[in-house]
Amino acid sequence: MEEKRTKVFELVVAAFFILFSSYMLYVAFTSKANMGAYAAKEMHPFAFPKIVLFLMLFFAIISFSYTLSWLIRNKKKEQGTQITSFKEKLFFYLPKKSLITYFFILVYIALWSVLGFTLSTIAYISVQTKYLERERSMKQIILIAIIIALGLTVLFSVLFRVNLPEPIVDLIF
């Protein structure tokens, strides 16, 4: 089953590369490059990207064909062990904890521009830690989250002079 999981991901990645390369080739071919008097002497600005994208497309098609043929050949062998429900299939390929952690990360980054770095970091670390370790006390988690967030703010904003977004602090001061 693990090998099948890898092959499905290989198929998805190969499909992504085929679509990506095809679209970028379309962009390259439809882009206008005004080289003027140098047109005859110079390598076209899109020549090298086109070569790279064609090679990527070639390798992606090979990978896609090879992986698809493997999956078709091995489909019959695994018919007895297939997962049937959509939810089980989804969590087999994308584990629930990984999906939810990813969602937390997206929300955390989005909150930077709303709450600022420090507050959103406290919120994120608290929620993430509690989700991954439910037995731990929330008070302890929040306290450690505050220490980490303030420590990083001092380290980066004050010492290293990185201008971390703090819209609420900017409003007050």
Add this chain to the structure above:
Amino acid sequence: MNDILTGILSVISDPAAILVIFVGTFMGLTFGTLPGLTAIMGIALLIPVTYNLSPVAGLGMLIGVYIGGMSGGAISAILLKIPGTPSAVVTTFDGYPMAQKGQAAKALGWACFSSFFGTVFSWIVLVFLSSFLAKVCTAFSVYEYAALALFGLTMVSAISGKDIFKAFLMLGLGIFLSIVGTDPVFGMQRFSFKNIYLMGGFSITPIVIGLFSLPQILKSALDKNEKHSIEKVRIRDILPKGKEIWEHKIPLLWTSLLGTIVGVIPATGQSIACFMAYSQCKRLSKDPTPFGEGNPDGIIASEAGNNSVCGGALVPLLTLGIPGDSVTAVLMGGLMIHNIIPGPSLFTKNYSLVVGIFTAMFVGAIFMLLINTLGIKFFIKIISAPNSYLVGAIVVLSAIGSFALHGVMFDVIIMLVIGTISYFLVNAKYPLAPAVLGFVLGNTFESELRRSIRLSNNNLLEFLHRPIAMVFLIVAMIVIVFTTIKTIKSYAKGKNTELVSEEE
């Protein structure tokens, strides 16, 4: 003789100079360890601080940041599989597996010693051979750079893992990402889709962080919150012993030499050096452990290779006023602030200052070794932290690291997008390092190739008249041919094995 003594004493007899070199090295290590923060940032931050210091002390501090920054990347690479600097990407190959096997201290010890060895090796070359090597720098033109970049790209075969087609795809992706932005010859926009942030192209930092950290974070989220037992380590056991060093002498010496030579060539850098060193080390290693599964020679190659660039890169900077890499380009700012004009006249008119710089570099290397060695007992405690906190901390550091360079959220979004794609790539068993190699060398190869076409009036046979370029091209062709034959054979063998198992 007087100049030499004056130069040496200006450092070792001045407690303030020793202190600032220590501070610089410590800061460099910190910057190198934290993903997203680089030695360049550290030097840029400290240049104003050095204004009130003596030239030797000020430059010593900056060189300390340089040395520390190169070596610090290995710490997060080994413990967390997230390279602190792009040049530590290769350290993750063998450093992280060693840490997983409970040998984190040994891996860090090898990284620390190899960094020190590489720095001192290149220091010796800098001190005794700089005038000779300056002539090598001037022999490099666009043809040699194009051939060197192509040679570097063929190193993909050494880091491709089992599937070379996947490696080529990743290499292509890396090259494509490097050419997004402004065309180097005509200045027109390529694949920037009128996005203001893409007009200058992608930065390497969010790409490396996204590639390596997000998949690792999502994988770590699945790990149980078990308390990892930390090996009890004595300080005297951290660094490799004399016998171990002797057994690994060939990789140490060869990769240090390679890194020094790469450093001497202007506008190259640590990322190229570590990939080349790793590729060469694979051929020379006598350790039976396969590369990529915890072979110390993999760590030696990466760390000796990237740190030996430090001394090499100072050769063209001090002798010709040409930066050897991006870090020395910023270091030049430090020289200018102290009214020091690098070039041939520096050696004739101000030799005591040059000796002072050499001494400061050596002192910085010793501090780097000491801080790393004493810090290892503390560093390995990181992996004993509860997984639930580690995941959050890494996410936060990755976000800051992506944001810190330009201060724009776009870089953080790029990190997320690349990281999302990387998660699928990792699950599909695609090697990630070729993408970094392609990104580092892709734009260089294209721009130098186009310049050589223009210079030779579309006559690529001009390469035949350039012996150094021909050497690189011939070796690159040999590597490509052997890799292709090996790939076809392994695919045929794999196909036959599948057919046999189907028939059975």
